Amino acid sequence: MKPQSAKAKGRSFQYWVAEKVAWLFNLKFDNQDDNCPIRSRSMGASGNDVWTVGLNFPYSIECKNQETVSLYKWIEQVKANTKEGQHWLLFHKKNRSKPIVILEADVFFDLLKYVIDHS
Numbered sequence: 784m785k786p787q788s789a790k791a792k793g794r795s796f797q798y799w800v801a802e803k804v805a806w807l808f809n810l811k812f813d814n815q816d817d818n819c820p821i822r823s824r825s826m827g828a829s830g831n832d833v834w835t836v837g838l839n840f841p842y843s844i845e846c847k848n849q850e851t852v853s854l855y856k857w858i859e860q861v862k863a864n865t866k867e868g869q870h871w872l873l874f875h876k877k878n879r880s881k882p883i884v885i886l887e888a889d890v891f892f893d894l895l896k897y898v899i900d901h902s
Contacts, residue, residue, distance in 0.1 A: 790826040796848035797823040799882070800874050801833045808838055831864050846874045854885070 784792075798814065801823045805812035813819045820836045833844040845861035852875070861871040873885040 793846065793848050794823070794826055796874070796876050796882070797832050797846045800844060800846050804833060804835065804840065804844075807840075829864075841869050843869045843871045844874065845871070846876075848876045850877050858885070 798812070801814070801821050802812045805819075805821045808821075810819070810821060812821050814823050820838050822834050822836070824830055824832050824834065831843050832846040843861055843865035845857060845864070847857055854873075857873055857875075858871070861873050865871045870886065870890045874882055875885065876882040
């Protein structure tokens, strides 16, 4: 795959994740709108792939749309971009597969406990 095609594939996946985060807040994701509080990082730039401004969203997001898996390398990457008070989320997708999200087990159980306690 050409680097340009790989970047387009990655950008598309980042946009998909950003749209899902926007949906959580009943917002419309528009990466061209400077007033949109949810942004997708440009390809090759350092930092979180999807970030929020002024929203109560305590997660650092890394997106990988690749066939080969370097799970622990990716986790180290997202951890390096995670700020104090945030948890990290790693989204992964490969061709012809549904996206998955990877997070620390304690974070998962805290989320599940919250859902159970509030249902």
